[in-house]
Amino acid sequence: MRKYSRLVMASFIGLTFQKLQAQKNFATIEKNYNVRAKDLFHELNVTKDTLILKSPKTIDYVYAINQDYKREIDFYNNSTTLKIPLTQLSKGKHVFVVGNQRMQIIFVVRVQKDNDKLALVSKDKLTTSNN
Numbered sequence: 001m002r003k004y005s006r007l008v009m010a011s012f013i014g015l016t017f018q019k020l021q022a023q024k025n026f027a028t029i030e031k032n033y034n035v036r037a038k039d040l041f042h043e044l045n046v047t048k049d050t051l052i053l054k055s056p057k058t059i060d061y062v063y064a065i066n067q068d069y070k071r072e073i074d075f076y077n078n079s080t081t082l083k084i085p086l087t088q089l090s091k092g093k094h095v096f097v098v099g100n101q102r103m104q105i106i107f108v109v110r111v112q113k114d115n116d117k118l119a120l121v122s123k124d125k126l127t128t129s130n131n
Contacts, residue, residue, distance in 0.1 A: 027086050030108040037105040040098060044086075044109075051084040051109060053098060060099040064109070067092040086111060 025048040032042070041054040053059060059082055064073040072089050073096075075082075089111050098105045 026113050027109055027111045030110070032105055032107040034105075036103065037107075040100055040105050042096075042098070042105075042107055045083075049086050051086055051096070053082040053084070055080050055100055057101045060101065062096065062098050064089070064094045064096045066090055066094050 027044060027048050029042065029044050029051070032040075039055055039057060040059075041052070043052050044050065045052055053062065058080060059077050061076045062073060062082065062084065063071055063075065066072050066089070072094065073084065075084070086109065089109075091111050091113065094109045094111065096107055096109060098107075
């Protein structure tokens with residue numbers, strides 16, 4: 001009886017862990033805590049699918065390099081706030097570089113899920129929708 005209860009408990013824990021893994025975030029951020037980078041607010045939104053950048057100084061440019069050393073984002077800007085959708089990025093590690101008045105601030109965003117798109121076909125028209 002004791003072995004049976006351990007098996008049931010191990011199965012329950014395994015199923016619970018599997019459910020928790022299915023609910024993981026779209027992306028996570030590894031922030032830059034350097035004192036010189038303190039002026040740049042870099043966070044993910046509540047749904048973890050958009051990067052929010054704010055600074056009292058002008059953000060000149062933002063680019064991201066993926067784990068295959070290819071640029072997936074290359075954006076020139078002249079404002080103090082910027083929102084970047086992460087749904088266009090491939091799955092994996094992305095190193096972001098933000099140019100902020102002669103200073104480069106570097107941090108990492110890890111995209112953990114692929115962008116699942118659902119294709120809808122209606123009367124000779126193809127549209128996609130995020131799943």
